Amino acid sequence: MTGAEALRASIPRLQAEGIADAPRDARLLLAHAAGIAPDRLSLHLSDPLSPEAAARFAAAIDQRLARRPVSQITGQRLFWGRSFRVTSDTLDPRPETETLIATALEEPFERILDLGTGTGAILLSLLAERPEATGLAVDLSPAALDVAQDNARRLDLSGRSEFRVSDWFTAVDGTFDLIVSNPPYIAAAEMPALAPEVRDWEPHLALTPGGDGLDAYRAIAAEAPLHLRPGGRILVEIGPTQGEAVAALFSAAGLASVAILPDMDGRPRVVRGRTL
Incomplete structure (x- = not known):
């Protein structure tokens, strides 16, 4: 799964929970999970996610679905x-x-x-x-x-x-x-x-x-x-x-x-x- 594919799968889930800034939040969490500066994420969206990064991103999305603030997830x-x-x-x-x-x-x-x-x-x-x-x-x-x-x-x-x-x-x-x-x-x-x-x-x-x-x-x-x-x-x-x-x-x-x-x-x- 590439970063772009991970975003496409996660943003609708966040939106379904009523999270207003779902695209922004998903991008910040993906950047955090992948160890990429948020302003550089677009350059890497076509790259495959490592299994470790994919697991971190999935866990971060689950936390955000529980309405934990992005800042607490990323620290x-x-x-x-x-x-x-x-x-x-x-x-x-x-x-x-x-x-x-x-x-x-x-x-x-x-x-x-x-x-x-x-x-x-x-x-x-x-x-x-x-x-x-x-x-x-x-x-x-x-x-x-x-x-x-x-x-x-x-x-x-x-x-x-x-x-x-x-x-x-x-x-x-x-x-x-x-x-x-x-x-x-x-x-x-x-x-x-x-x-x-x-x-x-x-x-x-x-x-x-x-x-x-x-x-x-x-x-x-x-x-x-x-x-x-x-x-x-x-x-x-x-x-x-x-x-x-x-x-x-x-x-x-x-x-x-x-x-x-x-x-x-x-x-x-x-x-x-x-x-x-």
């Missing part, structure tokens, strides 16, 4: 131009989070705090773009921190990054030019309606704080001003309906220049605040 995800290791202990870094990165890079910073770091994608992307910066990343999950530290090693950023187990600010000391976070923000009532790839495979600790979905923002807003240097910024990702509520929390905490910023699709995505 990696591209974010801000770099590859990050992903496991079932971390959220899958998503393209909309790049809005937070772009906003952070609009102004200089030297010291960063990343709250609820997961894969470390936010902190490490910012450090990679600012060679003079250093950062601290915290997470309640030791398993997630192991993944983040591994990503730091892979990107040669271990010397400028530190990782601690912390329930938000409990293990945080010092002050920072920039605080960033993509916290759990899905309300408990919204969880059943999530896509199976998210609801059944990603860590619920990183998805929802329960209740109305705002508890993480309440905790962050309460203490962020104590850990920001004068003129420092805080940037948090939000759900599309949470902008006004999170902005009100920031203003009530004494943060200035509070603003709700859109992503590339025009949806509210980031709330910004600043110390005077």
Whole structure:
């Protein structure tokens, strides 16, 4: 069986299960199974698959049919131009989070705090773009921190990054030019309606704080001003309906220049605040 034949057999199976991006997913999984860079796959589609590669591809398709995310099957995800290791202990870094990165890079910073770091994608992307910066990343999950530290090693950023187990600010000391976070923000009532790839495979600790979905923002807003240097910024990702509520929390905490910023699709995505 050639790669092209394997794709023709697998794509309809994925489509039958309601997987919207079946052709893309099948190509990514085939490239992974064959050990080929995804952007080179077209050059090899007429090549016969080895028995080992065919078996890996079949197993990957079975996992995708169970709605396991592609990033967990391949173990990696591209974010801000770099590859990050992903496991079932971390959220899958998503393209909309790049809005937070772009906003952070609009102004200089030297010291960063990343709250609820997961894969470390936010902190490490910012450090990679600012060679003079250093950062601290915290997470309640030791398993997630192991993944983040591994990503730091892979990107040669271990010397400028530190990782601690912390329930938000409990293990945080010092002050920072920039605080960033993509916290759990899905309300408990919204969880059943999530896509199976998210609801059944990603860590619920990183998805929802329960209740109305705002508890993480309440905790962050309460203490962020104590850990920001004068003129420092805080940037948090939000759900599309949470902008006004999170902005009100920031203003009530004494943060200035509070603003709700859109992503590339025009949806509210980031709330910004600043110390005077």
